Amino acid sequence: MTMQVEVDESKCIAAGQCVLSAPEVFDQRDEDGIVVLLEQRPGAELHEVVREAAGLCPAAAIRLAELVEG
Amino acid sequence: MSRILVVGASAAGLAAAETLRREGFDGELTLVGDEPHAFYDRPPLSKQILASQWEPGKLALRPPADLEALGLDLRLGVAAAGLDPAGRTVRLADGSELRYDGLIVATGVRPRRLPGEGAHALRTLGDALVLRDRLGRGRRLAVVGAGFLGSEAAAVARGLGAEVVLVEPAPVPLAHAVGTEVGRVLTQAHLDHGVDLRTGVAVVEAGGGGVRLADGELIDADEVLVAVGSVPNTEWLAGSGLTLADGLVCDEYCAAAPGVYGAGDVARWHNPLFDVPMRIEHRTNAAEMGMAAARNLLRPDAEAEARRPFAPVPYFWSDQYDMKIQAYGYLRGHDEIAVVDGDLSGRRFVAAYRTGDHLAGALAVGMPPKALLSWRRAVASRAAWSEAVPSTASVVG
Structure with a gap:
């Protein structure tokens, strides 16, 4: 299964919760703290922390799609 | 556990429902x-929604397909009316x-009201849309309460060209939350933007x-607009035997009784x-506590x-206005505040808060959000004040 991560910069409020949960996948811009996506398709070992990050995001700015590739 | x-x-x-499913329930x-x-989502109600920058559809916390995948039996538009913990039954208003x-009890809070009829509150989408349609150039808005909600609404209304009078009972707005000196700095922003501020009334x-x-x-x-704080929605729990004291009282595991957990604005926990x-009425706490309550609910006592x-x-x-405040x-209940970066008068600073011997928190205005993360780490590790804060930092309160 492949996980695809999307972030909505227009909703991001720069809380940094995603960076605390999954620093391998998310970062923040230095100047305004807006989310930077480092890994659009993180490996399976990161799926749990990415789901945690999406659940914690106080702006619902992280969306996950789990794709079954044929 | 099957239901x-x-x-x-x-x-x-x-957050609770998603976590329950993720954990295999x-x-x-x-x-x-x-x-x-x-x-x-509620935080944008007093920001982008009130300012007409967003349409309500953007508030959706999840796309419909994600909600569908949770397999919920969803009962909307009906309030819970009673709880029988011994019989493990909740009675609804219908x-x-x-x-x-x-x-899991996550019934939130509602706005505290004042005597009088016809004033606005700002808690629900409906509240925000009604108020939004009545703001604009040439309109005069009175906001009662210069806390965070009232201050955000005042700032938006000024941005829309409305005349704003902001009425606050305390001598310094937000002093109880962030301290007198920081409260003064935030207050000055209202004055600089032409708000008619009446404090101590x-x-x-x-x-x-x-x-x-x-x-x-x-x-x-x-x-x-009346923005004078909130009241936890716990009336429906009266007579249930659960402890209610400005919220549903929970232990450090978010448990209120066997099989009953609390989360979000309504829950008071150790x-x-x-x-x-x-009891924390912050957006991030709602998600964090919903997750924690769900996880702990799924752990049987034998696996304490x-x-x-x-x-x-x-x-x-x-x-x-142009300020982002983060804390x-x-x-x-802090004992001391020291400015550890920037300066108050420029409304660009980090302030550290001491309670007892520890760093209890940090608040930033107008600073890059990443600058605060090291302070978060120090708070999370219960850093000693003497180690976290340089002795040269200027004490302001």
């Missing part, structure tokens, strides 16, 4: 919400009863046509990190060691 009931269909309830999951809409094996009535002060003066306004009971205490570092943000930690 779990979540009462409350906002951020905490959603595949039984019946019922979610009750008293509003006709569910799973929408008379129906729901049995559960596990219950008691309001006896807030109605459709204005605000009546204790000394008899009437402040005229086209619209009045935060072991700070070793104090707290698998339960985890809920020990978060609280976080909040507020957007007012980590528990600032209430």
Whole structure:
């Protein structure tokens, strides 16, 4: 299964919760703290922390799609 | 456990439901919400929605397909009316009863009201849309309460060209939350943006046509917004035997009774990190506590060691005018504040808060958000004040 991560910069409020949960996948811009996506398709070992990050995001700015590739 | 009931269909309830499914709960999951809409985000109501920058659809916390995948039995537009913990039954306002094996209470808060008729509140999407349609150039808005919500609404209204009078009972707005000196700095932003600020005045009535002060003066306004804090929605739990004291009282695992957990704005729990009971009305806490409550509910007592205490570092943000305010930690009851970066007068600074011998929290205004993360880490590790804060930092309160 492949996980695809999307972030909505227009909703991001720069809380940094995603960076605390999954620093391998998310970062923040230095100047305004807006989310930077480092890994659009993180490996399976990161799926749990990415789901945690999406659940914690106080702006619902992280969306996950789990794709079954044929 | 085959039936779990979540009462409350906002951020905490959603986080709980998602976590239950992620942790493998595949039984019946019922979610009750008293509003006709569910799973929408509230912080933008006093920001982008009031400013007409966003349409309501952007508030959705999840796309419909994600909600569908949770397999919820969703009961919206009906409030919970009673709880029988011994019989493990919740009664709804329409008379129906729901049995559960596990219950998560996430019924949130509602705005505190003042005497008078016709004033606005700002808690629900409906509230925000009604107020939004009545703001604009040439309109005069009176806001009662210069806390974070009232301040955000005042800032938006000024941005829309409305005349704003902001009435606050305390001598310095937000002093109880962030300290007097920082409160003064935030207050100055209102003055700089042309708000008519009246502090230290008691309001006896807030109605459709204005605000009546204790000394008899009437402040005229086209619209009045009352933003004087919130009341936890716990009335439906009266007589249940659960402990209610400004919220549903929970232990450090978010448990209120066997099989009953609390989450979000409504829940008061003992935060072991700070070793104090707290009830936090912040957006991030709703999600964190919904997750924690769900995880602990799924751990049977026999596996007590698998339960985890809920020990978060609280976080909040507020957007007012051109300022972003962010804070980590528990600032209430602090003993001392020191500016550790920037300066207050420029409204660009980081302030550290001491409670006892520890760094209790940090608040930043106008700083890059990443600059605060090291302070969060220090709060989370219960850093000693003497180690976290340079002795050269300027003490301001």
